[in-house]
Amino acid sequence: MHPMNRRTFMALSASSPFFLSIDAYAKDVPASVWRTIESVQEVLLPATEQMPSAKNVNALSFLIVNSTSSYFDQNDLELLIEGASVFNQKFSHFFQENAEAQYRIVELASEDAYLEQWLSRLIYYTLEAMFGDPIYGGNTEEMGWKSVLHVNGDPRPKSTYGSKV
Amino acid sequence: MTYDVCIVGSGAGAGPLAYELSRAGKKVVILEKGDIYSEKDFSKDEIAYTKRDVFTPKLKDEYHVIESFEEGKWVKTPSYENNWSFWNGSLLGGSSNFMSGFFHRLKPNDFKLKSLYGDYEGATIEDWPITYEELEPFYERTERIVGVSGEITEYAHQEPRSTAQYPYPPLAEHPIVENFDTACKALHFTPFKTPRAILSEPKEGRNPCYYSNYCGSYACSSGAKGSSRAALIQPALATGNLHIIANAFVVKLETDNTRTIKRAQYLTQEGTKKYVNAKLFILAAQAVESSRLLLNSKNKAFPKGLANSSGAVGKNMVFSGGGIGSGEFDLSHFNQETLLQAGLFVNRALKDWYFTKEFKGGVVDFLFEHANPIRRANSLKREDGTLIFGKKLQDKIFQTLTTKRVLNFEVFNDWMPNDNCFVSVDEAYKDKYGIPVANIRIGAHPQDVIVGEFLAQKAVQVLETMGAKNITYAISPLPPQNLQAGGCRFGNDPKKHVLNRYCQSYDIHNLFVTDGSFMPTGGSVPYTWTIYANAFRVADYIQKNFDTLLKT
Numbered sequence: 001m002h003p004m005n006r007r008t009f010m011a012l013s014a015s016s017p018f019f020l021s022i023d024a025y026a027k028d029v030p031a032s033v034w035r036t037i038e039s040v041q042e043v044l045l046p047a048t049e050q051m052p053s054a055k056n057v058n059a060l061s062f063l064i065v066n067s068t069s070s071y072f073d074q075n076d077l078e079l080l081i082e083g084a085s086v087f088n089q090k091f092s093h094f095f096q097e098n099a100e101a102q103y104r105i106v107e108l109a110s111e112d113a114y115l116e117q118w119l120s121r122l123i124y125y126t127l128e129a130m131f132g133d134p135i136y137g138g139n140t141e142e143m144g145w146k147s148v149l150h151v152n153g154d155p156r157p158k159s160t161y162g163s164k165v
Numbered sequence: 166m167t168y169d170v171c172i173v174g175s176g177a178g179a180g181p182l183a184y185e186l187s188r189a190g191k192k193v194v195i196l197e198k199g200d201i202y203s204e205k206d207f208s209k210d211e212i213a214y215t216k217r218d219v220f221t222p223k224l225k226d227e228y229h230v231i232e233s234f235e236e237g238k239w240v241k242t243p244s245y246e247n248n249w250s251f252w253n254g255s256l257l258g259g260s261s262n263f264m265s266g267f268f269h270r271l272k273p274n275d276f277k278l279k280s281l282y283g284d285y286e287g288a289t290i291e292d293w294p295i296t297y298e299e300l301e302p303f304y305e306r307t308e309r310i311v312g313v314s315g316e317i318t319e320y321a322h323q324e325p326r327s328t329a330q331y332p333y334p335p336l337a338e339h340p341i342v343e344n345f346d347t348a349c350k351a352l353h354f355t356p357f358k359t360p361r362a363i364l365s366e367p368k369e370g371r372n373p374c375y376y377s378n379y380c381g382s383y384a385c386s387s388g389a390k391g392s393s394r395a396a397l398i399q400p401a402l403a404t405g406n407l408h409i410i411a412n413a414f415v416v417k418l419e420t421d422n423t424r425t426i427k428r429a430q431y432l433t434q435e436g437t438k439k440y441v442n443a444k445l446f447i448l449a450a451q452a453v454e455s456s457r458l459l460l461n462s463k464n465k466a467f468p469k470g471l472a473n474s475s476g477a478v479g480k481n482m483v484f485s486g487g488g489i490g491s492g493e494f495d496l497s498h499f500n501q502e503t504l505l506q507a508g509l510f511v512n513r514a515l516k517d518w519y520f521t522k523e524f525k526g527g528v529v530d531f532l533f534e535h536a537n538p539i540r541r542a543n544s545l546k547r548e549d550g551t552l553i554f555g556k557k558l559q560d561k562i563f564q565t566l567t568t569k570r571v572l573n574f575e576v577f578n579d580w581m582p583n584d585n586c587f588v589s590v591d592e593a594y595k596d597k598y599g600i601p602v603a604n605i606r607i608g609a610h611p612q613d614v615i616v617g618e619f620l621a622q623k624a625v626q627v628l629e630t631m632g633a634k635n636i637t638y639a640i641s642p643l644p645p646q647n648l649q650a651g652g653c654r655f656g657n658d659p660k661k662h663v664l665n666r667y668c669q670s671y672d673i674h675n676l677f678v679t680d681g682s683f684m685p686t687g688g689s690v691p692y693t694w695t696i697y698a699n700a701f702r703v704a705d706y707i708q709k710n711f712d713t714l715l716k717t
Contacts, residue, residue, distance in 0.1 A: 044554040051559040071217040103555055110552050123546050123554060131538035132212045148566035150538050151507040153209020153379035155386055162213040162220060164206045 029081055034060060036084040039095065041126050043106045044119065046099075052143040054126045062129035062138035071161050076121055083118025090115075133157050168194045168408075169711075171429055171443035173415045173458070176259025177696040178449030178680030180393030180401075184310070185704035187406040191711070194441055195398070196413040196431055198450075199255030202262075204395070207386045209379035211537050220263075220384075221252035226597040229453065232606040234585070239606065243594060251453055251605060251646040256384075257409065258394025259451065260647060261693060265381035266362035266390055267514075267530050268313050269690035270304050270698075272324045273297035278525060278579070278686050288581040288610050289481055291685040294657050294666040301327055303698035303705070308332050311391035311697055312368055315360030315512070322519040333365045336374055339509035341494065341572065345531065346513075348630035354623070357514040359530060362391035362693070371395055376508030378536045393697075410441070415458060416600050418446060418676070422466040425675050432598055444715055445707070449680040449700070452482065456588040456652035456682065457603035472670035472678075477654055477663050479588035482605070483687040485648040486613030487527065487576030490621055490638025491534065492628035495569045504570050507536065511572065515623055519689060527578030527616060527689030529624045534571035541566060572633060574624040576617050576640065578689045581610030586644075588652050609642035617641075650681030650692050667706045668699070675715065679703050 038060040047053035054060070067077050087094070090112075091105050109115040129138030131145065135157050139145065145152055158165050169191040172179045179195065187193045199220065213219045224245040231249055232241050244250060253260035274281050276293040284290070305327050307313070314333035317326070335358065342356075349356040363380075364373045371388035380390070388395040401407040413431040419440075421427050428440045448455050456479040460470040470478050494504065511531050518526035534541065542562045546553060553561070580586075585608025590601040617640035628636045656662030659671040668683045670676040679700045681692045688695065707714065 045559060046555060048556055048559045048563070050563040069217075071219060106554065110554075116552055119554065120546065120552055123552075123558070124543050127539050127542045128212060128216070131542055133208075133210050135210075136212060145538070148538065148542075148563060149501075149505060150536070150566065151378060151505075153377050153383070153536065154375075155208050157208035157210040157213065160213070161217060162206075162208075162210065164200070164202060 032088065033081050033084040034064060036088050036094075037063065037080065037122065039102070040084075040087065040106060040119070040122060043099075043102050044123050045126050045130065051147050052130065052140075054129070056140060057130045057138050057144050058140050059126045059129035059138060062132075062136060063125050065137050066128075069161065076125075079118055079121055080125070083115060083122070087115060087118065135160055166442070168192050168441065168443040170194070170445045170447060170707075171196065171441050172447040172449060173429060174198075174259060174449040174451065174455075174680065175257050175398060175409070176254070176393050176449060176451060176680065177261045177693050178451075178700050179447065180258070180261070180397030181697060181700035182447050182449070182679060182704045182707070183401040183407055184397040185701065185708055187401040187404045189708045191406060193401070193407045194443065195407065195409045196415050196429060196441060197257050197409060197411050198414050199257065199412065201257045201409060201411045202384070202394075204386050204388050207384040209377055209383060209386075211379075211539050214263075214383050215537060216539065218250070220254055220256050221250055222255060224248065224250055227252075227602070228594075228596065229602055230591065230594050230604040232604055234608060241591075241594075241604065249646065251603075251649075253451065253647045257398060257411065258392040261392040262384040262390075262394060263382050264362070264390070264392070264691070264693055265532070266693075267691050268315075268360045268362045268694045269514075269516075269528060270324050271297065271300075271688040271690065271695055272322055272519065274520060275686065275688045282525060285581060285610065285612060288583050288612070290582060291654070291656065293685055294655055297324065300695075300698050300702060301325065303701040304694065306701050307694060307697040310701075311362055311396040312364045312371070313360050313362055313391070313694075314365040316358050318355065318357045320355040320357060320516060322516060331360055333368075336361060336363060336365050336510045336512060337376065338512055339506060339533070340499070340503055342511060342513055344498070344631045345511070345627065348627050349515075351630055352626055354515060354627065355517050357516045359512045359514045361510070361512060364389040364391070369400070378507035381532070381535055413439070414598070415450070416461065416598065418448075418458065418462045418471055420464060420466060420471070420673065422464070424673055426471070426673055436598055445675045445711070446677070448676065448678045448682075451680050452649035452652045452682045453588050453603050453605060455678055455680055456482075457590060457601075459653070460588075460590045461601055467672070472653070472663055472672045472676060474672050475659065475661055475663055477661060479652050480584075481582040481651045481654055481685065482586045482588055482649070483580040483582050483651040483684065484586075484607075484644030484646075485687060485691070486578040486580045486609070487617045488621065488638060488640035489573060489575050490624055490628075490636070491571045491573045492631070492633025492636040493569050493571055494631075494633060498632060501568065505567070515620070515627065518620060518623060524612070524616060525579050525689065527576065527620050529620050530575045530577070531624075532573055532575070534573050538566065572628065574621075574628075574638070576620045576624065577691065578613060578616040578620060580644070580687055581612055582651060582686065583608055583610050607644050609644070611642075614640055614642050648687075648692060650684040650687045653678045653682035654685050655683040656685065668703045669714075677703055677707065
């Protein structure tokens with residue numbers, strides 16, 4: 001486990017240009033965190049001949065919207081935000097690199113136990129965007145389902161999070 | 166108003182009481198912790214049904230304490246720390262909405278395991294105070310009223326039946342069952358055809374199964390699945406005699422220092438205290454929560470908790486022994502269209518070793534891995550423990566989901582009751598309402614794992630003979646949280662047992678407990694059918710003796 005906890009992170013954020021008014025909740029997450037997450041998602045799940053990329057299925061927007069739900073795991077949200085910040089600090093040159101170099105940076109990051117956890121959670125929520133019902137804002141035009149010949153269940157949800165019709 | 170009957174909970178242990186007593190003209194009220202849903206509210210939404218706490222309380226608000234044996238001592242861990250939820254469905258119909266509906270009866274010898282096999286050191290097995298023959302008419306009633314589909318398999322341990330066949334024909338099956346049956350024949354095993362609590366034909370306002378491919382863990386949108394809500398509570402509501410109070414968390418059953426419960430105290434979602442008065446009370450909140458409520462209902466007259474003069478409330482909890490395994494099938498076994506054909510069932514089991522000469526065995530049910538693409542894709546992100554990503558992960562997801570299908574098996578064997586498997590309450594751990602939560606000590610008997618391993622090996626043999634690839638399994642001493650029973654044993658001795666043979670409290674004459682709490686042993690099957698059948702049996706008894714019961 002990475003030694004950084006929420007308290008040390010808050011102290012760090014106060015002195016860093018990346019983190020102006022960060023509170024570890026989605027409403028106040030700075031754009032830089034989302035920018036990092038978006039770029040790393042594209043490395044984790046890029047477009048291939050058969051599969052859509054994270055961006056194709058609207059993975060960032062899915063995460064921003066759904067992380068504000070009361071059903072979203074707050075520990076996960078904290079990990080996603082803090083992990084992005086740690087990644088930014090350790091690999092500040094990430095954005096200037098080409099795709100191949102970015103892959104190697106993520107590979108290197110995955111050797112760190114804390115960042116490995118962060119990447120693992122990020123893959124998970126990107127897969128939610130890819131294969132969840134489009135009502136949540138991901139899986140654009142059912143691209144994820146179609147790519148793997150998945151037959152969706154019927155009926156599809158008419159509202160999110162099981163709320164009554 | 167004073168109701169004739171107040172039922173706490175609305176799952177499998179509650180539905181038969183609501184159904185029978187409301188039809189008999191009794192004024193019945195159900196206090197349900199969750200909300201009221203109907204078929205039109207349900208959907209096949211993997212995120213809502215399997216990835217969030219939508220139909221169960223949030224663990225940070227309402228949790229359990231799991232007490233496990235670690236490094237030589239019992240350690241308590243709140244479930245919000247390990248994310249191990251023992252809630253199984255807080256909504257009308259309870260967890261029966263989400264069951265897979267593998268319906269197996271117990272067998273005559275399940276009612277007398279102690280007589281059959283003798284004592285096991287470290288186990289607290291007891292014979293039941295009733296026989297299979299007494300329960301059989303109610304298994305049959307469940308088949309008809311809840312709806313069971315299937316076809317009888319003749320084999321060594323087939324239990325006696327009062328009817329020749331199930332009332333509904335078998336559900337449609339995937340062609341893989343031919344491979345399964347062929348493999349079993351080659352091995353001289355019996356390919357047992359698993360009955361399901363899923364309608365294959367319409368029944369009184371309920372539509373048959375439409376093979377949605379999203380069944381286990383999902384509430385049914387057609388009413389085909391025999392949930393307590395669809396099969397029993399909806400018809401009971403039609404009598405006009407049943408009233409449901411939703412979002413009502415019962416926190417105390419109150420006596421007036423007599424042997425009679427006068428009222429149930431419940432909290433609304435906002436935490437406001439309210440009360441319901443009734444002549445008779447039925448507790449069916451699922452085994453863990455039922456014991457918790459009785460223990461939390463202690464008062465001056467009942468300082469150890471209600472119905473607990475024996476000290477046995479919460480004791481002798483049983484879950485299910487066993488575990489899960491799987492094997493892969495791909496385009497070398499079937500063409501892609503056949504392999505990926507969605508919605509069709511497997512409905513096969515192994516039951517040849519339900520009893521052996523030396524020990525009590527169990528059941529292995531086979532089923533396709535659930536459709537859930539998020540879970541399946543996410544399960545592919547590690548190789549030898551190392552995270553994979555990028556094109557490698559995308560290719561693996563594509564290959565796996567388009568060319569492979571996993572046949573799972575689930576092993577069910579008796580969870581030996583023992584002195585280290587019980588529910589208690591501890592004032593140090595309270596939920597957001599300030600109510601002590603259930604502490605669940607989860608000690609397992611070593612025999613459970615031995616039997617589970619034995620059965621898993623039989624399943625592996627079948628998968629190997631079928632030519633499955635990447636066969637794996639895991640047998641665990643940890644309890645499956647959705648298979649709960651025990652805690653309020655029934656029996657013939659008021660000094661040892663909480664309930665009499667009709668599941669009536671020895672201490673409180675107007676209290677019955679009708680979820681799985683009564684079971685001294687669980688059988689080697691999922692409990693739902695037995696809970697339904699027993700609840701019908703108790704309903705029959707109450708209906709015939711209602712006035713006498715109130716005078717006792």
